[in-house]
Amino acid sequence: MIGLRVNGNRFETESDPETPLLYVLRNEMQLNGAKFGCGLGQCGSCTVLVDNRPVFSCLTPIAMLAEREITTLEGLGSIDNPGPVQRAFIEEQAAQCGYCIPGMIMRAHALLSENSAPDEAIIREALEPSLCRCGTHMRILRAVHRASKGLQEQASAAGESNR
Amino acid sequence: MKILYGLAISLVVLMGLAVVHAVSPRAFEAVERPDPQSFDRATIAHGERLSLIGNCAECHTAEYGEAYAGGRPIPTPFGTIYATNITPDPETGIGTWSQEAFRRSMHEGLDREGEHLYPAFPYHHFAKVTDEDVDAIYAYLMAREPVRNEVPPNELRFPFNLRPLLAGWKLLYLEDERFAALPNADERVNRGAYLVQGLAHCGGCHTPRNALQAERKDQFLRGEVTENWYAPAIAGDVPAAVTWNEKQLADYLSGRWVEEHGVAVGPMAPVAHNLARASEQDVAAISAYIATLMEGDAAEGDAEVTGAVGDRPDSGDIGAAIYAGACAVCHEASPSRFAAGLPLAYSTSLRIPTPLNLIQIIQQGVKPPEGEPGPYMPGFAGAFTDRQIVALASYLRGRFTGLEPWTDIDDVVAEATGERRTGANDAGAAEME
Amino acid sequence: MTTLGQMELSRRTLLKGGGGLVLYFAISPRRLPAQEAPGPTAEPQQLPGSLSDSPFLDSWIRIESDGSITVFTGKAELGQGIRTALTQIAAEQLRVEFSRIELVTADTARTPDEGYTAGSQSMQHSGTAILHAAAYLRRMMIGFAAEALGVSANDLKVEDGVVVSSAGDKRSYGQLVSGRSLHVTVPDQAGFFDPENYTVMGQSLPRVDIPAKLTGQQSYVHDLKLDGMVHARVVRPAKPSARLANLDTSEVEKMPGVLRVVRDGNYLGVIAEGEFQAIKAMQALQSAAQWEGGASLPADADIYEHLMRLPAVSTVVHGPETPTSPPGGARIVEATYTRPYQMHGSIGPSCAVGHFQNGQLTIWSHTQGVYPDRTAIAEMTNMDEQAVRVIHMEGAGCYGHNGADDAAADAALLARALPGRPVRVQWMRDHEHQWEPYGSAMVVKVQGSVLVTGEITSWNYEVWSNPHTTRPGPAGNLLPAQLISGAFQPEAPTNIPLPAGGADRNAVPGYSIANARVVEHFIAEMPLRTSALRSLGAYMNVFALESFMDELAFAASVDPVEFRLARLEDPRARDVVTTAADAFGWNDWARRPGHGRGFAYARYKNLAAYCAVALELDVDRATGRIRIGRAVAACDSGHAVNPDGIRNQIEGGLVQSASWTLFEQVRFDGDGIQSADWAGYPIMRFPSVPETVGVHVIDRPGEPFLGTGEASQGPAAAAIANAVADAIGVRIRDLPLQPERVRTAMQV
Numbered sequence A: 001m002i003g004l005r006v007n008g009n010r011f012e013t014e015s016d017p018e019t020p021l022l023y024v025l026r027n028e029m030q031l032n033g034a035k036f037g038c039g040l041g042q043c044g045s046c047t048v049l050v051d052n053r054p055v056f057s058c059l060t061p062i063a064m065l066a067e068r069e070i071t072t073l074e075g076l077g078s079i080d081n082p083g084p085v086q087r088a089f090i091e092e093q094a095a096q097c098g099y100c101i102p103g104m105i106m107r108a109h110a111l112l113s114e115n116s117a118p119d120e121a122i123i124r125e126a127l128e129p130s131l132c133r134c135g136t137h138m139r140i141l142r143a144v145h146r147a148s149k150g151l152q153e154q155a156s157a158a159g160e161s162n163r
Numbered sequence B: 001m002k003i004l005y006g007l008a009i010s011l012v013v014l015m016g017l018a019v020v021h022a023v024s025p026r027a028f029e030a031v032e033r034p035d036p037q038s039f040d041r042a043t044i045a046h047g048e049r050l051s052l053i054g055n056c057a058e059c060h061t062a063e064y065g066e067a068y069a070g071g072r073p074i075p076t077p078f079g080t081i082y083a084t085n086i087t088p089d090p091e092t093g094i095g096t097w098s099q100e101a102f103r104r105s106m107h108e109g110l111d112r113e114g115e116h117l118y119p120a121f122p123y124h125h126f127a128k129v130t131d132e133d134v135d136a137i138y139a140y141l142m143a144r145e146p147v148r149n150e151v152p153p154n155e156l157r158f159p160f161n162l163r164p165l166l167a168g169w170k171l172l173y174l175e176d177e178r179f180a181a182l183p184n185a186d187e188r189v190n191r192g193a194y195l196v197q198g199l200a201h202c203g204g205c206h207t208p209r210n211a212l213q214a215e216r217k218d219q220f221l222r223g224e225v226t227e228n229w230y231a232p233a234i235a236g237d238v239p240a241a242v243t244w245n246e247k248q249l250a251d252y253l254s255g256r257w258v259e260e261h262g263v264a265v266g267p268m269a270p271v272a273h274n275l276a277r278a279s280e281q282d283v284a285a286i287s288a289y290i291a292t293l294m295e296g297d298a299a300e301g302d303a304e305v306t307g308a309v310g311d312r313p314d315s316g317d318i319g320a321a322i323y324a325g326a327c328a329v330c331h332e333a334s335p336s337r338f339a340a341g342l343p344l345a346y347s348t349s350l351r352i353p354t355p356l357n358l359i360q361i362i363q364q365g366v367k368p369p370e371g372e373p374g375p376y377m378p379g380f381a382g383a384f385t386d387r388q389i390v391a392l393a394s395y396l397r398g399r400f401t402g403l404e405p406w407t408d409i410d411d412v413v414a415e416a417t418g419e420r421r422t423g424a425n426d427a428g429a430a431e432m433e
Numbered sequence C: 001m002t003t004l005g006q007m008e009l010s011r012r013t014l015l016k017g018g019g020g021l022v023l024y025f026a027i028s029p030r031r032l033p034a035q036e037a038p039g040p041t042a043e044p045q046q047l048p049g050s051l052s053d054s055p056f057l058d059s060w061i062r063i064e065s066d067g068s069i070t071v072f073t074g075k076a077e078l079g080q081g082i083r084t085a086l087t088q089i090a091a092e093q094l095r096v097e098f099s100r101i102e103l104v105t106a107d108t109a110r111t112p113d114e115g116y117t118a119g120s121q122s123m124q125h126s127g128t129a130i131l132h133a134a135a136y137l138r139r140m141m142i143g144f145a146a147e148a149l150g151v152s153a154n155d156l157k158v159e160d161g162v163v164v165s166s167a168g169d170k171r172s173y174g175q176l177v178s179g180r181s182l183h184v185t186v187p188d189q190a191g192f193f194d195p196e197n198y199t200v201m202g203q204s205l206p207r208v209d210i211p212a213k214l215t216g217q218q219s220y221v222h223d224l225k226l227d228g229m230v231h232a233r234v235v236r237p238a239k240p241s242a243r244l245a246n247l248d249t250s251e252v253e254k255m256p257g258v259l260r261v262v263r264d265g266n267y268l269g270v271i272a273e274g275e276f277q278a279i280k281a282m283q284a285l286q287s288a289a290q291w292e293g294g295a296s297l298p299a300d301a302d303i304y305e306h307l308m309r310l311p312a313v314s315t316v317v318h319g320p321e322t323p324t325s326p327p328g329g330a331r332i333v334e335a336t337y338t339r340p341y342q343m344h345g346s347i348g349p350s351c352a353v354g355h356f357q358n359g360q361l362t363i364w365s366h367t368q369g370v371y372p373d374r375t376a377i378a379e380m381t382n383m384d385e386q387a388v389r390v391i392h393m394e395g396a397g398c399y400g401h402n403g404a405d406d407a408a409a410d411a412a413l414l415a416r417a418l419p420g421r422p423v424r425v426q427w428m429r430d431h432e433h434q435w436e437p438y439g440s441a442m443v444v445k446v447q448g449s450v451l452v453t454g455e456i457t458s459w460n461y462e463v464w465s466n467p468h469t470t471r472p473g474p475a476g477n478l479l480p481a482q483l484i485s486g487a488f489q490p491e492a493p494t495n496i497p498l499p500a501g502g503a504d505r506n507a508v509p510g511y512s513i514a515n516a517r518v519v520e521h522f523i524a525e526m527p528l529r530t531s532a533l534r535s536l537g538a539y540m541n542v543f544a545l546e547s548f549m550d551e552l553a554f555a556a557s558v559d560p561v562e563f564r565l566a567r568l569e570d571p572r573a574r575d576v577v578t579t580a581a582d583a584f585g586w587n588d589w590a591r592r593p594g595h596g597r598g599f600a601y602a603r604y605k606n607l608a609a610y611c612a613v614a615l616e617l618d619v620d621r622a623t624g625r626i627r628i629g630r631a632v633a634a635c636d637s638g639h640a641v642n643p644d645g646i647r648n649q650i651e652g653g654l655v656q657s658a659s660w661t662l663f664e665q666v667r668f669d670g671d672g673i674q675s676a677d678w679a680g681y682p683i684m685r686f687p688s689v690p691e692t693v694g695v696h697v698i699d700r701p702g703e704p705f706l707g708t709g710e711a712s713q714g715p716a717a718a719a720i721a722n723a724v725a726d727a728i729g730v731r732i733r734d735l736p737l738q739p740e741r742v743r744t745a746m747q748v
């Protein structure tokens, strides 16, 4: 029995300790955000956050995760109340088939929470592990810039109201 | 602490020497950039192949920057040095350098104006290179397109920012002498020795250094830590499960996958990538020479290396679970030639005295050059806690080599991951890989 | 109408009225508002779009008495935004709120049979059908309301599904349909179209599917969860056509969670309770299985010679029977272009869920054709077609015939082996990479000549290619059907005839070139299995043709854009060319070393969307690496229903094509396919995508919808090749433009 903390909730699983997190999320917890793409750490479709850093859930055995903070796409917002990065992606219509986008959003989220104003080169570098086959890259980049702008506006608004 | 103490003493000596030696070298006249057409094509091509052996582009190109336009930060214990622009741009590059000036820089470590260059530029090796070869490299560089790129000033701490100090350093460590042939070796081995000691400057990474960053002659190619990677010994007692033979060395040096040793990773990857395009004979010569330096007899062969060496620890071992869930998919069962990891019993990283390389590989992964097929391993930075890396690394060393456990592993891991998290240049990059 | 090769449907779908772009159609002269003129009467037997196959109104739209509206399409959402665009058309023509329409996509039990969602034809086929059906329905509603209220139709208008008279009397659609049948044929001229007053069509409405996908709702067949569902994995032969010689399954059967090892001839799979358990069992099965024989592939480096030695059916598909010789004094240019096998490479490997219960088989699949897939699965399983239902659910983008249908067949075989429990099967990455049908390797040889005046005096073009469609319909085209005992044989492939074309798609120049001659060499024997990959032969033909146009322009010392315009008559073609060139700033572009600009144009299939691309790039002389800077595309897709959707498709196609063009090549040797994953088949990653991509949509309100999804593949490739030639002064004619090739070219 391994206890996981996912999106703030506790979940216990009977799966083998070596089972990659991806399968526990998708099948046991019914969380669809992380996708299987390669199972080899090459495409980033399965990206989730562990202690706020992006990891490939397809290669992260649950044995490693006891008592660590796991965040999935579902943890960033819901369809009725999407999180700021999700909202930016929706506003930019940054998806074609959309299969790669959850991984992109997770990476973007991790980047922006460390650096709310990354430049283009940093964004590209941060998203490098994630593949998109539809060629949605330009929109994804725009969405990350938009999310970044939103965060900065928010920050400056907060700064003003604090004054 | 001890190192610092040694450093301080050496510095005093250096300063003294510098004072004694304080005659400023002369400047060469700025020349008109030579007409690219004035060099013959064969010389340029020869120069290009040599530049690949010298790995010039690697240091003199910033990430995603234009080739040879400089700007790449090179971390040293004394601060950061920025590689110079060596395109023939008259203002920001070497467009106004005469052939003579270029030769002097390669052999004596002085720029056109007579300023001392830092030995991050390995002129103490290049001193061995013949004038003819230096001139070919000059031709190759001067025939390229100039690129305007102002390189940031070095960020060195006092007193290392004082270039005259370098005069003292050179007095101690620079021998301005061309290569002398080895008496008991054939032409091929001699060619290899000429390249290894000179242009290829292998010792720059692989030879242990003293406190003033000078290579220790008595420890030639015996393994050293450089830029957070351990460049293993490639002479003497070499850490490998299977003794290297010439063919394996040549394949490895050309960036190819070698079944018994894997593929060049870390800072060695670009070296091999460049050598892949250099002259095949030269790479073979390098391999022949290196093979003579290694102990052990490849002809005899080694005991066959199969799966596990040490005991499999019980399944309660977190290292074992991590290996099974994160590593085995490629290192044991991969259906892909490119994602197929080295069976870890062959891993050199598990056999060197420090877990540094293993940790680096786990964190950063292995990647072929952009857009090209090649061995691939994802980076796991962020996935593991320090404790988990320690557990995994210890498990791998125990299971696959049977060697004594690493003793300093906790510190090395803490330092490697801590540094990654706060490192100025690559914090983001490393995590995201 | 079940094949990709389907001829383009009626281009008189929408016809121009007297002057301007406003179009009018009528149900019948009796109902015509005074100002409407009757449409031209042409070929009344052929209904527009997919109505020609499914003419009944209620196949497309149903309205319940409570007013709820359901629209049906036999096409599938593939990430191209079709859900949104089709709903827009229906909402516009029905005059109801966009959000009130429920759209049901491809399901053999519910929707019309529209064959494959392929060839960028969803808008022409389904869009046109829904346009007419919805317009007709609105006219019907107005007619019913006129009767009910006793007023003239001219006196009525529709507001959000309610017919309102000038006096303020109202009848909702729900009230009006109650008790009436919509099972009527939609007539040829179904309604009136009034593009100037459109409020929904032509708007860039946000896509309806995106929020769910971006918040982790169940959006893909991969996400489908059914009660009692179990997980399966397949094991494929070591090489194509290898035989399963030996297998002891006893160990695997004992593994935790394993429910069934399925073996049938050379077909092998395993079903387990948990997904990771299925994977572990699959790995064990893989190492236990011993395979014998199998096809030995040639080396990938020799593939072009190998292909050209195979028997081919050669046909002059355009121009004179014999080649025209270049006249004296003309400059002769000869060139051979090659393109390797390339793959679809969906980011999500193929997946399907099967459920076999009480003799009924249900398959959830991301197939592009639920009906043809059903036919093939029924044949393979020897079941009655009526006992098989195939329901489309989205997958990751497929870009043509990938592993989807084969995975659906896997689900059928595996579900039948475990009746009563839904079985979800997903391919591993190496299955997808090694077993999907690839886009064909191709060779083009061109010889042409040009005078110093810039006149093209001869044009002899030959293309060699494997098939571009081997889709199911016949069971033999399903991979699993070829593996089971009593194996089905693949059907002899045929080429898709022009004008759409397969191997020769876009091989005929769209320029006026006297005596242009085009020969197609169709090679049916496939060293590697091939099928439809986005744009089929057009990618290669446009790459070759548009590279060659540049080569001729260079030989004649004429600016490439001018050279093209000089022989383009179609004003819409000229428009996209000048729009792209102007937006790029072609005429005041600054040259610098290592930097090049390239231009290319094509009208997809010579009958769908027009697209021109201009871009610039840098070539690193030391490494041979190419960096695309600014790219600009202009596109005319006819009436733009959702301009942002068009932009998304053109931009995505351009980036994808850039990846094909710079990096992609399936690698193989005597041991089999070596491109088993992304390390063996690298595609574009973020650091190398263009700096910017701008898309200019030229809207043509009222003009027929023109397929857009594949329009930028060819022009993007050629524009890159032309820009590389411009940057380094040497032409590279072999795809992909890998660094090594660029370096070698520069040494010449």
Ligand code: FES
Pocket (backbone or CB within 6 Å): A035, A036, A037, A038, A039, A040, A041, A042, A043, A044, A045, A046, A047, A056, A057, A058, A059
């Ligand atoms: S599925 Fe995990 S990286 Fe591809």
Ligand code: FES
Pocket (backbone or CB within 6 Å): A095, A096, A097, A098, A099, A100, A101, A131, A132, A133, A134, A135, A136, C079, C347, C396, C397
């Ligand atoms: S949107 Fe389809 S893979 Fe990225």
